[in-house]
Amino acid sequence: MTLNGIDISNWQAGINLxxxxxxxxxxxxxxxxxxxxxxxxxxxxxAKSAGRLLGVYHFATGVGAVEEAKFFLSNVQGxxxxxxxxxxxxxxxxxxxxxxxxxxxxxxxxxxGIRPLIYMSKSVTSSYDWSTxxxxxxxxxAQYADSNPTGYQ
Numbered sequence: 001m002t003l004n005g006i007d008i009s010n011w012q013a014g015i016n017l018x019x020x021x022x023x024x025x026x027x028x029x030x031x032x033x034x035x036x037x038x039x040x041x042x043x044x045x046x047a048k049s050a051g052r053l054l055g056v057y058h059f060a061t062g063v064g065a066v067e068e069a070k071f072f073l074s075n076v077q078g079x080x081x082x083x084x085x086x087x088x089x090x091x092x093x094x095x096x097x098x099x100x101x102x103x104x105x106x107x108x109x110x111x112x113g114i115r116p117l118i119y120m121s122k123s124v125t126s127s128y129d130w131s132t133x134x135x136x137x138x139x140x141x142a143q144y145a146d147s148n149p150t151g152y153q
Contacts, residue, residue: 010039018050026055026086033063033071044079057086062093065103073111085116098128105137
C-alpha cells in the first residue's frame with residue numbers, strides 16, 4: 001500500500017487540509033525545550049476533521065535528549081493513541097550523534113509504549129551508523145521535491 005502525505009509547521013499557517021490530496025499529515029508540535037508551534041493544534045484538528053491519518057513531530061535542537069523528549073511528550077499528551085510520534089533529526093543537532101537521537105526515542109518509547117519514527121535526510125542516513133536505532137524505530141527519509149518526477153510532490 002502506498003500512502004501520500006505531507007509534513008507541516010507554522011510556515012503553513014491557515015492551510016486548508018481538506019483541500020490537500022494527502023492520506024496523512026504530520027504536524028510540527030515542538031522544538032527544543034521551549035517552543036510549541038502556535039499552529040499545531042489547529043492543524044491537527046483540521047487534519048483530523050478531514051479524515052487524514054495523523055502524526056506530530058519534535059524538532060531536536062541539542063539541548064538534552066531526555067529534556068527534549070519530556071518537553072515533547074508534555075505537549076502532545078492529547079494526541080497519544082491517535083498520532084504517530086516523530087523525531088525530526090536535521091540541522092546542527094545531527095553532530096550530537098546517533099546516541100542522542102536514540103536516547104530521545106528510547107525515552108519516548110519507555111514513557112508511552114509507542115515506538116516513534118525518526119526523520120532525516122538521505123545524506124544523514126548514509127553518514128552515520130543507524131543500526132542501533134533501526135532495530136527498534138522506523139526511519140522516514142526526506143524526499144525533497146525537484147524537477148524529477150517521483151510521484152507525490
